[in-house]
Amino acid sequence: MNAVLSIVCELCLTTVLAPAPMRLPDARPEKAPPFSDVVREHFKTWDQTGRGYLTAEEVHHLVRNLSVTGPAAAVIATLHHYERIHRKNLVRFSEQFLLSVNNENATQETDRKLRLFLRTRYWHYFNQIEQTPRQLFVGDAPSLDGIHQGAVGDCFVIAPIGSAVARNPEEVRRWFHPLPDGGCELVFPQRRVRVPRLSDAEIALTSSAGSQGMWLKVLETGVGLTEVRSGFERSDESGEDAVDHGGSARETYRLLTGRSFGRVDLMKTREPERIGELISQSLREGRLVGTGTDRTRRANHVPTNHDYAIIGYDAERRLVHLWNPWGNRVSTQGMPGIENGFPTEGGKFSVPLNDFVRIFRAVVYETREEARREQS
Structure with a gap:
């Protein structure tokens, strides 16, 4: 493990990312006026x-x-x-x-x-x-099932949220504290942020958790508001606007966990065994792990310049289990792999470790160290 940690690059890329492809209706909904x-x-x-x-x-x-x-x-x-x-x-x-x-x-x-x-x-x-149900949580939410990144190019927000949901949905639920005025206070390990009641237009524009309720829309907006209140964006911007400027998945992970995150540059080390060990140990210890692609396309049906959650690892079969925040479906023709892509359902897909280190740009992983505290 120490050998893996020795190749960590502490530089964090900030990216402006493309929005998810929208699933548009073929015709005007019956109830919608022209x-x-x-x-x-x-x-x-x-x-x-x-x-x-x-x-x-x-x-x-x-x-x-x-x-x-x-x-x-x-x-x-x-x-x-x-x-x-x-x-x-x-x-x-x-x-x-x-x-x-x-x-x-x-x-x-x-x-x-x-x-x-x-x-x-x-x-x-x-x-x-x-x-969209107006309740904060419906049923056993939150869950990865039914999540679709919205029109905002903020996979650097939704992928870390998905990683946290996959690890411990009950912990995610405890972040939310509804307010009497319809807003919600989000309490993260080192930050608190008050999210005002969302307008119908904001509900339309933010990411969707399907029938699970409003939780993802509120959380996505809250992450954006931490950027606004930290002075990164215009002070009059909404959270939904702020995240549209692009950002860093590693900063989102830090916000959600209160921990610092290391980063392994896969372009500098293509040693699959070390990467597999890092992913496996992190997940066994309940620590979040993520990855991303850069602008170079290295596999069909794997979007470029995009962040993903790593939600599992099969050490015996050497398979990395990933989640795309688009929540998409991919049917492949021929043998799954770099040339034909990987079967995907609800954003979930698996990639052999040797292919993983060729396709993806970096791995970010939660450490045991507390992140540097920011002012609320």
């Missing part, structure tokens, strides 16, 4: 300046507005999603244009694609708002 009808009803209220278009700043504030609910919140979440992807002012989204989104006969291909983008995202966000 996009343009919602705009017609609410635009005058949204357009506080009376200029006839919405700016990115106006949309940003509407996302956090608790009075914007249901279909209206789904439209606002859609506009916020588009602005966040393109990072430009929403001047193009005039009232006239938004009222034409239902028109499928646009003459310009770019307009047709944009209208389709807005309609399908609106349908998706409408479903998120309608189908």
